[in-house]
Amino acid sequence: MKITFEELDRFLQEQFPQGAAYGTLRKLGDGWAEMSLDVDDGHLRPGGTVSGPVMMGLADVTLYAALLSRIGLVPLAVTTNLNINFLRKPAAHTPIWARATMLKVGRTMGVGEVFVYSEGGEEPVAHSTMTYSIPPKKHEN
Amino acid sequence: MKITFEELDRFLQEQFPQGAAYGTLRKLGDGWAEMSLDVDDGHLRPGGTVSGPVMMGLADVTLYAALLSRIGLVPLAVTTNLNINFLRKPAAHTPIWARATMLKVGRTMGVGEVFVYSEGGEEPVAHSTMTYSIPPKKHEN
Amino acid sequence: MKITFEELDRFLQEQFPQGAAYGTLRKLGDGWAEMSLDVDDGHLRPGGTVSGPVMMGLADVTLYAALLSRIGLVPLAVTTNLNINFLRKPAAHTPIWARATMLKVGRTMGVGEVFVYSEGGEEPVAHSTMTYSIPPKKHEN
Amino acid sequence: MKITFEELDRFLQEQFPQGAAYGTLRKLGDGWAEMSLDVDDGHLRPGGTVSGPVMMGLADVTLYAALLSRIGLVPLAVTTNLNINFLRKPAAHTPIWARATMLKVGRTMGVGEVFVYSEGGEEPVAHSTMTYSIPPKKHEN
Numbered sequence: 001m002k003i004t005f006e007e008l009d010r011f012l013q014e015q016f017p018q019g020a021a022y023g024t025l026r027k028l029g030d031g032w033a034e035m036s037l038d039v040d041d042g043h044l045r046p047g048g049t050v051s052g053p054v055m056m057g058l059a060d061v062t063l064y065a066a067l068l069s070r071i072g073l074v075p076l077a078v079t080t081n082l083n084i085n086f087l088r089k090p091a092a093h094t095p096i097w098a099r100a101t102m103l104k105v106g107r108t109m110g111v112g113e114v115f116v117y118s119e120g121g122e123e124p125v126a127h128s129t130m131t132y133s134i135p136p137k138k139h140e141n
Numbered sequence: 142m143k144i145t146f147e148e149l150d151r152f153l154q155e156q157f158p159q160g161a162a163y164g165t166l167r168k169l170g171d172g173w174a175e176m177s178l179d180v181d182d183g184h185l186r187p188g189g190t191v192s193g194p195v196m197m198g199l200a201d202v203t204l205y206a207a208l209l210s211r212i213g214l215v216p217l218a219v220t221t222n223l224n225i226n227f228l229r230k231p232a233a234h235t236p237i238w239a240r241a242t243m244l245k246v247g248r249t250m251g252v253g254e255v256f257v258y259s260e261g262g263e264e265p266v267a268h269s270t271m272t273y274s275i276p277p278k279k280h281e282n
Numbered sequence: 283m284k285i286t287f288e289e290l291d292r293f294l295q296e297q298f299p300q301g302a303a304y305g306t307l308r309k310l311g312d313g314w315a316e317m318s319l320d321v322d323d324g325h326l327r328p329g330g331t332v333s334g335p336v337m338m339g340l341a342d343v344t345l346y347a348a349l350l351s352r353i354g355l356v357p358l359a360v361t362t363n364l365n366i367n368f369l370r371k372p373a374a375h376t377p378i379w380a381r382a383t384m385l386k387v388g389r390t391m392g393v394g395e396v397f398v399y400s401e402g403g404e405e406p407v408a409h410s411t412m413t414y415s416i417p418p419k420k421h422e423n
Numbered sequence: 424m425k426i427t428f429e430e431l432d433r434f435l436q437e438q439f440p441q442g443a444a445y446g447t448l449r450k451l452g453d454g455w456a457e458m459s460l461d462v463d464d465g466h467l468r469p470g471g472t473v474s475g476p477v478m479m480g481l482a483d484v485t486l487y488a489a490l491l492s493r494i495g496l497v498p499l500a501v502t503t504n505l506n507i508n509f510l511r512k513p514a515a516h517t518p519i520w521a522r523a524t525m526l527k528v529g530r531t532m533g534v535g536e537v538f539v540y541s542e543g544g545e546e547p548v549a550h551s552t553m554t555y556s557i558p559p560k561k562h563e564n
Contacts, residue, residue, distance in 0.1 A: 052197075052198075052201055052219075052220050053163070053194055053197050053198035053201060056193075056197050056223070057192075057193075057194035057197075060193055060194060078193075078227065079193050079227055080227050080532075080554070081226050081504050081554060082193070082197070082225050082227075083222070083224045083365040083411065084222070084223050085221065085222050085385070085393050085411060085413065086219065086220055086221050086222070086223075103367070103369055103406065103409055104370065104405075108531060111367050111369060111409070123386075124385060127385055127395065129365065129367060131367065131504060131554070221413070222363050222413060224506040224552065226526070226554065228526055228527040228534060229527065244508070244510055244547060245510040245511065245546075252508050252510060252550070254550065265526060268534070270506065270508060270550065270552060272363060272508065304476070333480075334480075334502050334505070335445070335479050335483060338475075338479050338480075338505070339474075360475075360509065361475050362508065362509050363506070363508050363509070364475070364505075364507050365504070365506045365507075366504070366505050366506075367504050368501065368503050368505075
């Protein structure tokens with residue numbers, strides 16, 4: 001791994017000054033990451049379940065964490081494509097968590113997939129694939 | 142159209158009690174809608190531009206509005222698939238807006254596409270396609 | 283499982299009278315399937331590698347097989363959404379194979395993912411997610 | 424435009440030696456293209472309609488043509504992501520055609536959308552978005 005858990009945790013908190021609005025890092029490995037999100041009233045849609053954009057936000061940042069485990073702390077890696085299937089209604093008033101795994105990390109882009117779960121549930125509530133664009137290194141020569 | 146601008150505007154405000162966090166209805170037609178979003182600090186990512194999840198949230202609710210113009214005020218229509226391509230960096234500290242158009246509205250699902258723009262910009266910053274699942278009508282017999 | 287390997291194999295050959303143009307069933311389980319495809323000159327693009335549409339075709343039919351393991355021999359199940367990421371160049375002049383797994387099988391639709399490999403390779407050459415629409419059963423009452 | 428209709432037409436025929444298996448160029452503009460495909464028995468699925476992979480193949484090559492109108496005759500541009508929604512059943516035993524439009528052409532990638540129609544039909548049978556990776560120019564300095 002190019003970075004430690006502590007380095008990435010600190011980096012994410014600096015990058016997202018809104019605090020834990022997008023999730024909290026729980027585990028980190030070589031090419032994968034897990035993050036969780038406490039659900040508050042601002043995340044809900046009618047019926048008390050987590051809204052789609054909240055799940056997309058967690059999936060997005062979790063794959064970002066998985067990517068950085070491979071390429072190091074690159075702030076300007078950006079999502080270029082995201083596809084998500086919403087599979088089941090999340091449990092009401094329950095935190096969600098995500099596990100992201102890289103499928104490929106190339107020189108200019110990384111592709112990965114993310115499963116999102118309600119805490120305590122066995123079946124995924126959403127599944128997402130994403131492409132991140134990796135900026136060229138400066139002074140690369 | 143199955144609903145008026147005023148009916149949908151009131152419905153969206155009731156459905157999303159967080160207020161205008163997901164956008165404000167601007168125009169509504171038969172099978173299409175336009176919504177805008179004032180950008181505040183909670184929406185930003187490093188560099189002062191709008192984050193991906195914020196654009197996804199606006200795209201999602203704008204297509205929901207376009208769908209409801211065809212099927213009426215159905216609260217339980219839910220997104221089942223969303224695909225988004227991020228095309229250009231949004232302008233910093235500038236509101237964004239979206240135009241959604243239905244490509245098909247069937248009995249059980251609706252598919253549409255959304256273009257997202259920075260206010261004043263000519264080229265789209267993102268393009269999304271989505272599928273909404275339409276719940277069966279009660280007492281349908 | 284709702285069907286046996288032999289029942290599905292015979293059904294696929296009847297459904298696709300072009301023969302093995304879309305692939306050959308290799309393994310079948312509860313909610314998953316594996317199929318392979320011998321590559322001939324009609325499948326190639328410049329450089330001798332398998333073309334994108336050929337990989338999409340194999341992914342599509344393999345997920346169809348995985349779905350039928352759960353719902354039985356339903357001829358009119360159709361793909362409504364397909365997303366595919368091409369990850370690596372397939373090996374030249376080498377057969378490809380795919381493994382499909384259902385993520386959800388509901389009453390009206392099924393969602394699954396597919397990994398595509400070059401025979402003998404360890405890393406996937408493509409990854410796809412798909413939604414199939416399941417027709418309502420006749421005389422369902 | 425970087426190329427003429429005749430140059431692209433000849434290039435496509437050389438690139439795809441299977442002949443018109445993937446479609447015939449009909450119109451070409453700056454950042455857009457139209458191609459059509461005569462449907463034969465090998466393209467059909469049960470019911471006499473065009474199969475999904477055939478529509479994906481036509482969408483893919485038509486967007487390739489649209490991209491080349493902007494970047495010139497680059498043989499090694501490859502699809503990295505394709506998303507397609509199948510909207511309506513194509514007419515039986517009827518040719519299909521596609522119109523592709525680029526949404527963005529950058530230095531390293533191009534994104535576009537494609538509508539697919541049955542000949543004579545007014546509503547699209549499929550809608551696709553795609554990302555093409557553009558190889559770096561040789562000797563670019």
